[in-house]
Amino acid sequence: MMISIASGKGGTGKTTVAVNLALSIPERGVQFLDCDVEEPNASIFLKPRIEETVSVSIPVPRIDQEKCDFCGECAKICAYHALAVLPKKVLVFPHLCHGCGGCSLLCPQGAITEQDREIGRVEIGHSNGIEFIQGKLNVGEAMPTPLIRVIKEKARRRGRWTNPASVTVIDAPPGTSCSVIEAIKGSDFCILVTEPTPFGLNDLILAVEVLKKLQVSFGVVINRSSMGDYRVDSYCQENHIPILLRIPFDREIATLYSQGIPIVQEKKEYIEDFRQMMDYIQELLPT
Amino acid sequence: MKQILIISGKGGTGKTVLTSSLAALAKAAVLADCDVDAADLHLLLHPVVKGTQEFWSGQKAVIDDGQCINCGRCLSLCRFEAIKALKNQDGSLKKIEIDPIACEECRVCYYTCPVGAIQMEDRLSGLLFISETKYGPMVHAKLGIAEENSGKLVALVKQKAQEIAQAEGKRWLIIDGPPGIGCPVIASLSGVDLVLVVTEPTLSGIYDMERVIDLAAHFGVLTKVFINKCDINWDNTRTIEEICQKRGIEVIGYLPFSEEVVQSLILGMPVVEYSKGMIAEEIITLWKKIEAIFQKEGKS
Ligand code: SF4
Ligand code: SF4
Numbered sequence: 001m002m003i004s005i006a007s008g009k010g011g012t013g014k015t016t017v018a019v020n021l022a023l024s025i026p027e028r029g030v031q032f033l034d035c036d037v038e039e040p041n042a043s044i045f046l047k048p049r050i051e052e053t054v055s056v057s058i059p060v061p062r063i064d065q066e067k068c069d070f071c072g073e074c075a076k077i078c079a080y081h082a083l084a085v086l087p088k089k090v091l092v093f094p095h096l097c098h099g100c101g102g103c104s105l106l107c108p109q110g111a112i113t114e115q116d117r118e119i120g121r122v123e124i125g126h127s128n129g130i131e132f133i134q135g136k137l138n139v140g141e142a143m144p145t146p147l148i149r150v151i152k153e154k155a156r157r158r159g160r161w162t163n164p165a166s167v168t169v170i171d172a173p174p175g176t177s178c179s180v181i182e183a184i185k186g187s188d189f190c191i192l193v194t195e196p197t198p199f200g201l202n203d204l205i206l207a208v209e210v211l212k213k214l215q216v217s218f219g220v221v222i223n224r225s226s227m228g229d230y231r232v233d234s235y236c237q238e239n240h241i242p243i244l245l246r247i248p249f250d251r252e253i254a255t256l257y258s259q260g261i262p263i264v265q266e267k268k269e270y271i272e273d274f275r276q277m278m279d280y281i282q283e284l285l286p287t
Numbered sequence: 288m289k290q291i292l293i294i295s296g297k298g299g300t301g302k303t304v305l306t307s308s309l310a311a312l313a314k315a316a317v318l319a320d321c322d323v324d325a326a327d328l329h330l331l332l333h334p335v336v337k338g339t340q341e342f343w344s345g346q347k348a349v350i351d352d353g354q355c356i357n358c359g360r361c362l363s364l365c366r367f368e369a370i371k372a373l374k375n376q377d378g379s380l381k382k383i384e385i386d387p388i389a390c391e392e393c394r395v396c397y398y399t400c401p402v403g404a405i406q407m408e409d410r411l412s413g414l415l416f417i418s419e420t421k422y423g424p425m426v427h428a429k430l431g432i433a434e435e436n437s438g439k440l441v442a443l444v445k446q447k448a449q450e451i452a453q454a455e456g457k458r459w460l461i462i463d464g465p466p467g468i469g470c471p472v473i474a475s476l477s478g479v480d481l482v483l484v485v486t487e488p489t490l491s492g493i494y495d496m497e498r499v500i501d502l503a504a505h506f507g508v509l510t511k512v513f514i515n516k517c518d519i520n521w522d523n524t525r526t527i528e529e530i531c532q533k534r535g536i537e538v539i540g541y542l543p544f545s546e547e548v549v550q551s552l553i554l555g556m557p558v559v560e561y562s563k564g565m566i567a568e569e570i571i572t573l574w575k576k577i578e579a580i581f582q583k584e585g586k587s
Contacts, residue, residue: 251519258520260489
């Protein structure tokens, strides 16, 4: 089964929940996908041994200046303004290109071929028996979605994905954009992590909208639950959203986090909490 | 007019808390919330909306079923897995369908459909608000769920804010930036005079700070670092100082972890106005330092 962990905003403890859940259910055979490719942080806690690195690129146009007659068709059709045609020259702006292939397909002179441009890397490895896959977007690149697609594709090719007993844990990017959707898509369940403050509530409401749109069932984890107010609780109650777990604020947890140490490694009592959360999720799912 | 952008890479480091406090201190500022995916600044500044503008952006492909001959050409050409073939129970093709969420708006299907069955339809992807707060005008926005083009909306928010700042002769434009290092952050960086990176002494905070600093360096913008919750892990705070020193970046201020910040959030006000103690003083010092940077510059 596939469980994604998301939040309307970063910094709520999404990675903490994902990592600790993954570490608490070793008997399930866990696959961990860090799809937060702009800020992949799970490896700080899981310290995986990377065994394979895959470069991810998108195809960008290359103009054959011999064949080109500067008709301007490519610039006209490009939806991303990645091409500009001057009287005697074609300018390509590879950073704007989304790799749709329209220009090479439609150039009347057949003067456009495509070449790969790297936008990031996907790394595959293992950590404590967990199959680990993460994506890293190159700095200055604007398109996380293709990278997330490759992470999931790689995961799908591995046995654990299809084994119903095993669990694929996905650390999704924060927010409500298309990259979040790409990461959550296909999940059996989504855990939304929030904190009991007005910010937390505001961002939770946005995240709930995303999941309703995707029609994925979900529940909420309230992090730093001892520090804040009751508005998140009331909201969940009014909207019949199950609260899966509360993690109180604890300086020790904050310190462990700052050192890159998973909570369950040092505070074993939390293993049971995460296992119970997993059972609860299982109960919530249609059988 | 000087533009100050507050970013963090990682969420939850206190970026918006700090932005709201600088807004309260600056006077003669226009405020912009460029975190269009999950805007929060309004929860602390309580803007009263004066004007709303629709943000129409992009065009999604739509198939006219009446005209489609099910040839499958679009299906094979769309590179974004946005076009799907729905099958009948016997496995025969029922109809071709486009998933608007997956559509990347490239128009390839529109240009290549042999019978012209595909149209590109305009979409209302968000709203932009021009508001008044007790600290000055504020421009903010709300991007629809799963809408693309957050970069474009960020650019629009900034442009509006700049126009207002110029028209009203404001000295500052204070911008709450988006998280991450992707398209919206890149859009928020253009034309900025100072980037204030708010980080925290956690390994993730450090890692994300370095990525965001790289990005700012890529665009050649003056960058300063602010360490929030500095007492959570002093070793990491020292590491941040060392990294900054190596890169020639000044650590311009520190704040310890404080319950006062959470309290101010719950009351919905900038922490400088809530705290009477050290937290407020530190932020006031930070603001004075920022002012000094540009005073020096003004004289030279
Ligand atoms: S516009 Fe491009 S992305 Fe959208 S459906 Fe057509 S081919 Fe696919
Ligand atoms: S290319 Fe046009 S006619 Fe062919 S399946 Fe697509 S929409 Fe239908």
